[in-house]
Amino acid sequence: MIPAICGLIVGYLFGSVPFSWIAAKLVKGIDIRNYGSGTVSATMIGILISKPLAVLVGCLDVFKALIPVYISRREFTGINIVVYAVGIGVLLGHNWPIWLNFHGGRGVSVILGSLIILFPIGAVYLLLALGLGKIFKAGAIFVLLALGSMPLLVYLFKKPPTVGWFTLAIFLICMIKRIEANREPLPARDKKGVILRRIFLDRDTEDYYFWIHRRK
Numbered sequence: 001m002i003p004a005i006c007g008l009i010v011g012y013l014f015g016s017v018p019f020s021w022i023a024a025k026l027v028k029g030i031d032i033r034n035y036g037s038g039t040v041s042a043t044m045i046g047i048l049i050s051k052p053l054a055v056l057v058g059c060l061d062v063f064k065a066l067i068p069v070y071i072s073r074r075e076f077t078g079i080n081i082v083v084y085a086v087g088i089g090v091l092l093g094h095n096w097p098i099w100l101n102f103h104g105g106r107g108v109s110v111i112l113g114s115l116i117i118l119f120p121i122g123a124v125y126l127l128l129a130l131g132l133g134k135i136f137k138a139g140a141i142f143v144l145l146a147l148g149s150m151p152l153l154v155y156l157f158k159k160p161p162t163v164g165w166f167t168l169a170i171f172l173i174c175m176i177k178r179i180e181a182n183r184e185p186l187p188a189r190d191k192k193g194v195i196l197r198r199i200f201l202d203r204d205t206e207d208y209y210f211w212i213h214r215r216k
Contacts, residue, residue, distance in 0.1 A: 007072055007082040011089020014068045015110055016097035019060040020045050023053055033103050036212045037203060038182050040097070041105040047212060058109050065090040065113030073117055084166045087114035091170055095177045103182045106202065108143055111170050119163050122150055140202035147171040178202055 020040045024032040027049055036044050042061060046054030069087050076082040094110045096102040108130070115123035129146035133139030150167035178198050186194055187204075194204050203211040 003076065003082045004085040007076075007085035008089040008092075010072075011068055011086035011091075012093035013089075014064050015090035015093025015095075016099060016104075017064055017093075018097050018100055018104065019057045019064070020105065021100060023057050024048065027053065033100065033182070034216045036214060038103070038184065038216060039105045040100060040103065042109060061094065061105075061109035062113040062116075064094075065110035066116055067113075069114050069117045080160075080162050083118065084162060087118060087166060088169055088173070090114060091173055095173065104177075106177055107170070107174055111147070111174075114170075118166060119150075119154065119159065121157055122153060122167060125150070125153055141200055143174075143202075144200065147174055175199065 018040050020042055021032050023045055024030050030048070032040055032044050032048065035048055042054045042058035045057050065087065068090060069083060072086040073083045090110050091107045091114070093104075095104045095107050097104045108126070112123055112126055115126060126143070126146050129142040130139065133142035136142070147167075148171055150171060151164045154164040154167055179195060181198055181204070184204065197204060197206070201208075205211045
């Protein structure tokens with residue numbers, strides 16, 4: 001149990017490095033949390049600054065999960081729970097970084113980094129969902145479907161139960177983050193509609209352009 005807790009803490013510290021926030025501060029001198037969706041993400045970097053920088057930040061987010069998960073898997077081959085604890089910790093750190101008052105991203109990049117090591121087929125599956133989401137302009141829905149069906153994919157490919165529990169955990173964490181939405185207050189009216197839009201569209205409004213280009 002103690003190694004798993006240590007793995008969770010180490011993973012959290014890796015995941016909590018806010019590359020998107022740092023990039024926005026260094027390049028444009030702004031706090032990324034005050035723009036658009038308010039997420040500390042490569043997506044907002046692409047909208048506010050540039051696509052090339054967004055690619056760089058996205059890769060850094062992938063590697064901040066991939067590296068600690070890879071190292072823990074190599075060092076703790078006989079204690080699988082430590083490896084998965086690191087992966088969960090990275091996701092928690094990315095979504096709720098202590099350095100930014102627990103205001104973070106949605107975790108897709110770090111999930112991808114962990115899956116590359118722990119469930120490569122799942123990583124390909126998630127990339128396919130991201131690609132389809134880009135084509136059909138429905139990224140939030142395709143990511144939701146991919147993460148929600150990931151445990152079934154684990155079962156179909158006859159992977160160990162720990163992999164299935166890991167994919168279920170990351171799905172639930174992402175759902176909590178979407179609903180919590182960095183503590184964005186719910187409106188006085190249409191609370192149910194906003195919660196449903198957060199779950200399925202990952203935003204509060206029907207108008208994507210307004211949501212992504214607003215200033216808090």
